[in-house]
Amino acid sequence: MKLEGKIALVTGSSQGIGQGIAVRLATEGASIVIDYRSHPEGAEETLAKVEKAGGKCHMSGCPHSPGYIIKADLGVVSDVRRMIDESIAHFGKLDILVNNAGIERHGAFWDVTEADYDAVMNVNLKGVFFATQEMVKHLRETKRTGKIINISSVHEELPFPNFTAYCASKGGMKMLTRNLAVELGSLGITINNVAPGAIETPINTKLLNDPEKLGALVKNIPLGRLGKPEDVASLVAFLASSDADYITGATFFVDGGLLWNYQEQ
Numbered sequence: 001m002k003l004e005g006k007i008a009l010v011t012g013s014s015q016g017i018g019q020g021i022a023v024r025l026a027t028e029g030a031s032i033v034i035d036y037r038s039h040p041e042g043a044e045e046t047l048a049k050v051e052k053a054g055g056k057c058h059m060s061g062c063p064h065s066p067g068y069i070i071k072a073d074l075g076v077v078s079d080v081r082r083m084i085d086e087s088i089a090h091f092g093k094l095d096i097l098v099n100n101a102g103i104e105r106h107g108a109f110w111d112v113t114e115a116d117y118d119a120v121m122n123v124n125l126k127g128v129f130f131a132t133q134e135m136v137k138h139l140r141e142t143k144r145t146g147k148i149i150n151i152s153s154v155h156e157e158l159p160f161p162n163f164t165a166y167c168a169s170k171g172g173m174k175m176l177t178r179n180l181a182v183e184l185g186s187l188g189i190t191i192n193n194v195a196p197g198a199i200e201t202p203i204n205t206k207l208l209n210d211p212e213k214l215g216a217l218v219k220n221i222p223l224g225r226l227g228k229p230e231d232v233a234s235l236v237a238f239l240a241s242s243d244a245d246y247i248t249g250a251t252f253f254v255d256g257g258l259l260w261n262y263q264e265q
Contacts, residue, residue, distance in 0.1 A: 009135075019046045034050070084135060096148075099127075101127065106162055154262075197221070
């Protein structure tokens, strides 16, 4: 129970990688704030799994649920600030922020609209920036250290034709993480990126149901399979723990070797 007594906020945790992270952190003893934008039923499912995983309540007047659900759109700064404030009001503090929420839009570069560009950048980069800012303000005010973990992508390094805005947002996240590692180091706040490759999540449902495309992708993965949310969550749990106190400003690829073996089909 390496995270016992800790409070973790996992954005976009109603499904997929975010849900996997929330459950794993609960298994390690943390209480979890579950954020969602448009899948309340998924958030309830995550809550049930968090409770089953054995997360502990750290509120006065327990027993209460070790999980708490908040609806917030990470692309709207006022929602981001409310999410942080409400999390602190409910559990009394925050120790860990996992910036997991993200979206993508497919389209040839010359067809990308301003609306599509803004949607991707607002959630994937602006939302991360201001959620992290609010978290840092809270840690400074309470004179505590903390952990910030960004869920990036292999596409912070690997070009992905027809997803240029997405790649730009993840490239921006990489530099944000490096810069903040320097700026926040004196406060004892660490910040790192976890960069998944191809993971079995709802966002990849179409791919998973297309044997030809799936087979071509798997051939590019040296370990011969897609990843699972648990593969990402286990690394997040490590980075959130005291075992990773001397790690900051780094990106860890969870991709089965895809980054170094990828060939566009």
